[in-house]
Amino acid sequence: MKIKRVKATTIGALVVVFAAILMAVVPSLLATHDPLEMDMVHKLQGPSAAHWLGTDEYGRDLWSRIVYGARTTVAVGFGSAALSALLGIPVGLIAGYAGGITDNIIMRFMDACQAFPSILLAILVITILEPSAVSLIITISIVSFPAFARIVRSNVLSLKKREFVEAARAFGANRLYIMFRTILPNCISAITVEFSLLAATAILLEAGMSFLGLGIQPPKPAWGSMLSYANQYLNQSVNYMLVPTITIFLVVLSVNLVGDALRDWFDPMKLK
């Protein structure tokens, strides 16, 4: 088989994702200022040598806030995707493998979760919890794990009729073994792709929730909440709004591109 050349866009996307993770892990190495340090004299400035990306309404350095905000945003993005996987995979496995009435009951619950817009469900859930990064992860996972369960279920439905599963059963493997050791490893491509898509959606949802004031509370920096505050200063500084917009855009686009690349990598037949 010929080794495929990795596309330039995929490499670019990987670089952006890696940079975001680096910011999240070691922000102190990359930041030039304390993200909470105020300087009212230099508020709402554009990019300069002292402040690479300009400053916000309290004169705080936007580059440093983006760097420190990455921790929250990356944690919310990947944390929600991980928790959704943790909830969605067993539910999808059980529904798909058991079939019949169990499947029907589980799937009607999933239908109910998806019968109204995710943002509305997220708002309902977050009002019960206090707004914080952990609450956001829980909320976004509750909203998005049904989609995960559905993907896993549909994979299980087609896999469970295959010969190798039949063979495992003939060897006397029990249900749990078949579900988790025989079927699950074969769903890994679908799971990986869904994971990356969910991480991207979670970052967007975090931005949306923060915009409604239900996200990370100030003064802690997070990309979504920076955007919601920038909204109040559009008259004075467009730069303040552009910085988080472009950051979110680049990261979400990159995560999506990595997801697409993974899909192609797992499934070369589907390449158009």
Place this chain on the structure above:
Amino acid sequence: MRISSIVKYCIKRLAMAVIVLFLVTVVVFTAIRLAPGDPVIAKIGPYGDQSQENYDRIAASLGLDKPIPTQYFIWIGDCLQGDFGVSLRNNADVGELIGQKIWVSLELIIVALLLAVCMAIPLGILSAIKKGSVIDQILTVFSSSALAMPGFCVGLLLIVIFSVRLGVLPPNGYISFAENPKQNIRLLVMPAITLGLFEMAVFTRFVRAETIGILNSNFIRTVKAKGLSKTKIYFKHALKNTLVTFITVIGSEFGTLLGGTIITEQLFGWSGLGWFIYQSVMNRDYPVVQAGVLFVAVSFVIINMVVDIIYTMIDPRIELN
């Protein structure tokens, strides 16, 4: 034979829909009551009579003194009779309130979807025909970009350009078409573009993929062999087949947008249904939240059911179930 199987299918779908909606009502009813904040205290206000007797009296008048399961069954019973209760804030009839707000949202959603569909069909087909060309690549980059931005960022950019810089459009607000048609449209432009752009990206991707699939199919090869002109192939045969599945995508997007336009409505002060439900959640206005979410869920379930049925009726090859 076919008609009877469609009827059977509809009955089965209806039964499932009833179960799903029952679950939705339970979830919403419980969730809103779990949220911190007591609507009775809010109703009394900081300067009202703080005595226990007054609290009990108001709780009883709102029906909130009974155990939660009892409250639920009373509410469901009333709903089935078409009585959705009154808003805890201003005693207005909830059914009437939702009836007003839904038209505000519908105006925005329909205009945005029309905009998106009108752009997506030609662009998607163009992209598919010229697959791999510069135009196709530009359109692909555009739709990937639109899907990678929080929807309201586009809105913010529009406000910066048209309200802050050029000053040609009002940044936010709502006025009904009947009251002031010109101002209504001026206020509608930016939220409609914000929503429409995102939907356009979704639709363009879909039309492109669908058209590519159809252009590779056997019957198009036959038509080509027959010597039909390109325009006839693209716009008569390919488009017709794309549209069939496209209808279902538009339908399900429409279902998702009902009540899902909260952020766009909040950004532009467009006082539609989504925004109204959101504010009621914040105010712990239980009857409005319950009825609002139920309305959204019912519409969603019905729209999806109708879409599926239309789909099977248009294309008899699709098996029911």
